[in-house]
Amino acid sequence: MNRSVHWRTRTAAAAVAALSLGVLAACSSSSSSSAAGGTGSSASSAPSSASSGSAGTVSTSSCGSKPGVKATGTPINIGAINTKQPGTDFSDIENMTGAYFACVNANGGINGHPIKFFPVTEQTNPSQIASLAKQLVTSDHVVGMMGTSSIIECSVNAAYWKSVGIYVLAAGIAPECYSTPNTASVNMGPRYSSDGAVQYVMAQGANKIAFDQANVPGTAYIAAGPNALAKAKGVPIEDFTENVPITSANAIATKLVTAAGPGGAVVLNFTPPEALLILQAAQKLNLEDRVKYWACSTPCNTDFLATSLGPKWNNKLFVNSELLPLDGNTSQTAQLFDAILKQYGTNVSGGVGSFSEMGFTMGEIATHALESVKGPYTIASVSAALKAVTNFNTGMLCQGFTYGNYPTHLPNNMDYTVTPNNGKMVIAPTGGGCTLISADDPQVAAYRAVAGTAPAVSS
């Protein structure tokens, strides 16, 4: 081979290498975006692997009005849309709602009518999501949407639901799940959950906040809540965003600890993989005690995270919990949850956790609303019944659930705070019980101005 051939070969190789960098970067950034979307959006609803400690005296027969009698009437068609894509899978939510409906159908149904459930999944493609909504309404003839949880569904379909008169019951993620009249969520979403985390550490005496979240669209909206709370209390707050997946957790942990300072708190709004990376990095570098507190929005509420981190984080890390912590809980609701999950929840892959809790809670509210319908089940009658739900005690939320006829919806605005305790997430011993999210967040104030403040209920 002569020199010129050599040169050409090497030039070609260099070109291939450069091209490869571009290709890999494209793959990487596309995956990152995908992961970044999931991260930002799932920030309100990561599953907890908590295992309920219920004794199991409540059976599934209690989920319907006629125990053991299978419903045979005209079905009531209900739909749900969940995100299911690599890295972001919310389908446990609609699967648990479906399990609840299956339990209802096996025990008398809704006034004798079985619920025919149409759960569909999407891959964060707006046109696909819009098409699925129309398909559910026009082809499947659903009269209600209950069990939805999607990264962008609320944003994409808000106008459509309004146009057809459907009121959606969701586990919300996008801002529109909370700021539009036709959707109400059983959870709080990333903004208000972050509010809860920031509020907790400030109440415990943190004198500065370093608030960090994934660098995805909508971060400014989320950060606005914690910033408003901190400003109202005169506590300095510094906002950060990180590209995901995180490649240099050590550097990020160092940065956050430096920003918060010894009297401050680091507050994270990430899904468990990224949050765990940062927390583990802090642990490896012995940084966990260089700040007063660490806190997280709901996604960190997993026993898996508690187990992975170890006892050093007991009463050091505080996690906002949007639903009832199930570890060791023996309430009637927790027992029914366990019974339904065991008997009907074979496709709930994550088992006990926030996702299945949200699905269960939506099943409860949907059943309660549908049972109140007099006459035929139509979009209008079902929507009216859903909107009429007022102070319904789900046993899963701190407050009674109210849908109402409001321009915005934030029915869950009172939360728990949990902390790791030897591999489990338990209610924080100091101030971890049901606490109202501060109305210093203007969105919370706006909701309470129209809907009032629902009192706490016993679980």
Add this chain to the structure above:
Amino acid sequence: MPSWAEFQPYIVTGLALGGLYALSGVGLVVLYRATGVLNLAFGAVGAMGAFIAYSIIQAGGPGWVGWITCILFCGVVTLGYGMLFGPALAGRGPLVQSIATLGLALVLFGAIDLAWPTSGGQSPSISFPTDNGGFSIGQLQVSWTQVIALGLGVVITVGTGAFLRYSKLGTAMRAMANDREITATLGVPVRRVEAAAWLGCGLLSGIAGIMLADLSALDDTTLVFTVVISSLAAALIGRLRSISVTFVAALVIGLVHDLLTPITQISNYQDMTPFVLATIALLVMPRGQVMARAREEG
């Protein structure tokens, strides 16, 4: 602008990452020099090995069994690929040969997603006993894992350089890098030399995979794409020839990437570091100088 003291912790984290980028970059360069193949599956093979190690450890196996399995798995898979597809693709251009490895990367990427799904909120991770030990330099906390990462980069680079210069197999690899056909006519067992290069590259991908799973993240996207970009950029700065230039470039990439972290105005753009540095180096560094350096290395 952060103070010098605020920058200091990132020197440690950056050097540790840079050491692993260097290790990966050297693996890429050695294979390229011996076979003419740019192995874009380097990160994917390492990622799969790391996930297998994770599963072994999760199942109650000792950590060292997981680590060794990871390294051996990566060596065997890479060697297998090289032996199976290397000869068939040997006559094709560098573009075809490299894209074929990208195919392997995507197959492994999909397999990881299938075997270790991300639903359920559980996040796999790997920890070394050295994570919790270390020492302080002033206010700086340095873990033994970080020291090992940088040390491995240095040792692999120096060791590979010595191997290429002084060993018989290394001499054969250098000869093949210069002219494959003449080397073959001189009686060098080309297939065997290539096999050694594939195996070496695979073993290095395993070491990089398991270390990065600890220092960076046990995440398929991170290991398959994001991390390998930095290594590839370093190798490219070394013109896919010079392991010493690759080593230095990798350290600089790791350092600059992490040193940008406290500068909040631009920290979201720190992932551009390998691109920017590779572009600048390719434009500014005289090609002849790098090639001369490579010739000096052997």
